[in-house]
Amino acid sequence: MSQVKKATRHVNQNEGLIFEKSSPGKAAWRLPPLDVPEVDTADLLGEAERADLGHMPEVSEIEIIRHFTRLSTWNYAIDLGMYPLGSCTMKYNPRINEAVSRFEGLANGHPYQPERISLGALRILKTLTDCLLEITGMQAITLQPAAGAHGELTGILLVRAFLQKQGNPRKKILIPDSAHGTNPATAAMAGYAVENLKSNSAGMVDVASLAAQMNEDVAALMLTNPNTLGVFEQEIHKIADILHGKGGLLYMDGANMNALVGKVRPGDFGVDVMHLNLHKTFSTPHGGGGPGSGPVACKNFLEPFLPVPVIVTKADGTLGFDYNRPQSIGRVRAFYGNFGMHVRALAYIMANGPDGLRQTTEDAVLNANYIRKGLEGVYDLPYKTPTMHEVVFSDRVQAKKGVRTGDLAKRLIDYGFHPYTVSFPLIVPGAMMIEPTESESKEELDLFVDAMKSIAEECEKAPDVVLEAPHSTRVSRLDEVAAARKPVLRWKP
């Protein structure tokens, strides 16, 4: 551990489950006095009255603060350091985003309040809509989907509705073998069969096999660009032409849009419909796994099918919601989507402006290439194709010593870093997928490269240190097999 520069050990507090602190009579709440007559609950509810609340906790406020603060210290977070999870885009979450989303009128706005007193929210939605259309080069958009996968489903439902209207919804969706698992899952949910598309030796879509596989049964190709290897699909125009030539559509998974903003627009290179992940490209916090937000942008010919409602400028110039959309695929979520995330994303766009967004993209690509340069030769680089915002190495060299990608990842924890993405994309055996994002300084990147080099050395000299990592955490190598065989999913007294 002598090489560890970024992290030191420090004491952290033990903490049990909240239920283990509970005892009758403790309370962290107090209600104002009731200003209407008391009611007889038994009389009002009869049979429907609840007897008691079982094992719900009874604790004081200081215990709650300490409980959650102690728990929080057991988490790694972007606020603590680099989070090089490939494909997840763990970038800085600006605090002004949080501040504006808590303004009273926005935080307490009811989704059904009259439009006349919703002008603020409508303006936010409209402004974000305009910004996202300009950034993507698309023509229409819905902000309703609650997350990326939800956006994918919405997007493919649009494709289906459009083709259905042409008379034939078609049967299958083409998906490259490097794709996120959500793509095939989405296609299946929308009633399509999935056909795998092989990558070529450069890690890109094999245009010849696409041409061979494309026919009138194919509804769309779901393409991530740059793809999960961090490679830009250079023949994207040919890909789009092949699809369009046979009446199919090009869907772009916008998971990696952060490599493109301000440099190139999907709408300009043939994409018909795409989703965005506001929590990736537009800095809304991951929050330990959600909430996300997955707006879907499309070309005009798909606009009639967008989920209800859509924001419109009415005859009198005011903004409002249009519910009268007979061709719509329907609703994908109650109300209008994760509005709080829309607020945050817009604040981020405003803080950046066109120049800031372009610089952000450039720095993200610069950082990934810097890491690639630093680790090339130390770790196997299966695809030599130029790197955009993320780079995929493999554990091929270290595996000879019995150390696999998962072990290397766990060892990174001891060096003070969050692991990279392990074992994805599936086309790279032993994949190590690294995405630094623009949020890392040169110093932090240098520390990361040093840590990775040091771990590679350990694999040669003392592989057991790596195989048994992490050594510095509260818990190490939890028994996932036992957890899955005999699931314990709740506390019991």
Added chain:
Amino acid sequence: MRYLPKSPADREAMLRAIGARSIDDLFAPIPNEYRLNRDLRLPRQMSEPEILEWFQKCSRENGKGLPSFLGAGAYHHYRPVVIDTIISRGEFLTAYTPYQAEISQGTLQSIFEFQTMICELTGMEVANASMYDGSTATAEAATMAMRVSGRRRVVMARSVHPEYREVLATYGQHQDMPLTAVGFGENGRVKMAELERILGEDCACLVVQSPNFFGTIEDVPALAELARSKGALLVVAIAEAVSLGIVKPPAEADIVAMEAQSFGVPLGFGGPYAGVIATREKYVRQMPGRLVGETRDKHGKRGYVLTLATREQHIRREKATSNICTNQALIALMANVFMTVYGREGLKELAKQNLAKTAYARQHFGRHGKALFDGAPVFNEFVLQTVEDPYVINSRLLEENIVGGFPLKKFYPELGNAALWCCTETTTRASIDAVGAVLARAQTAGKRRPEPEPEVVR
């Protein structure tokens, strides 16, 4: 750009290390013809005070602070201050999905506590780590029932939130899921006789909401018995989670699909919220969504991990059975803190206040209109039929800085001039009385000659 931690010299040094002449070299893979050779047409880079000011203005123009009688699936409850204190900690706010258990125990243990409390409150045996929201949780519960039962038809009560029903229709349209509706009776509850005719041996499940969209508490045991007699599952949706403080949990249900927004989550113009699915242990492998389980580490220490991940999209790919690929962790944490703050006694007292305020308003408003669906208990919402159009009434109320109830015409034209009114612990007697006065005027106006009509607000 203030979020970017690099000096021009850093960039230069890095480019040199890479062996690139300029940043453009790194973008060479993008064909020239597609490159954007201009600035994006976006607002210019703004300073912090400018951004604050822009959003302040939006906030002011968004019904700031007006007392409101809107519920209908989104409820205004008091949010204890500690919620934002806790969720603002960077370790919760800026962490990723807890795949690396060793450095995610904070998120994992808090989800485990969340799952436990949801089980306690709903009477179910297992609960997941959360879903997008109540509407998608309900849709996913129905598709889950299809997998469990091996049947396809879904019967859904018309008294389920109309937007939840729309979402279910969207989800089901390519899943070979015939959808049948069952109506409500004079007391606002599902019409049992009609249900008995509709529910057949081909039904995967019956989906109801309780308290339902009208605020009426359904007779869950009777519905469960009827569903069971046809071999169908019972899915109970709960949009108003605070009801669980005083209303008997739907323990007879097979699946509970819940919206947890009422537990300390801001209204936020409709989201983000957090849905939850809870069910019986025997169905856990058919349940969508993330799950946290307890286990031991290599030293025998108690710890938590994401478990049963093979149900999830990223592993199952085209065989996945659900659209959910994330959860709403931070929102679930809000709900978790809220449930912990109120706990065993507080939640009951809170629910009681909702009940009392609503009973008062219902009785009061009932003098100036007809409180529909008498004969079955309600929690914190009720339907009032008036002589005058509720949109007109709402316009009058807005002139007095009050946001009135939710007009039902759009979804239930058969109820005529009816609106859904909601009172929570935050509703004051003064505002209830103020609405009463306006309703009284409206009643007289409706009976005699019309008052000059205010501009109608929709």
Added chain:
Amino acid sequence: MAYPKNFKYTKEHEWIKADGGTATVGITTYAQESLGDIVFVELPKVGAELSAGKSFGTVESVKAVSDLYAPASGTVTEVNQDLATAPEKINSDAHGSWMIKLKLKDPKELNALLSADDYEKFVAEETH
């Protein structure tokens, strides 16, 4: 690795042991090794009709799900209930832990399957 001579094998790594018109089905030692720790097995109900080559259930490790393919067509007559609570038995004794019993539709279908020797060769090639 000893593959019993009286079993037949599929390229999807199931084994089948026929006894006249009935047969027992499980997965091979090689299959359990490549899956790793098995945490759950999903099996059909008694009475289910299987057709050769089609999926009849799944076997799950912590991070993977694999389909089980019927080596032969027939009707399920019995399901190994032990595996519901103790899937680890497949890891400790794959060839002894049967999953389902089948009433064969056509015992001649088995002739198309691999012998122990052929299967061993097949596996050796696959691990290459």
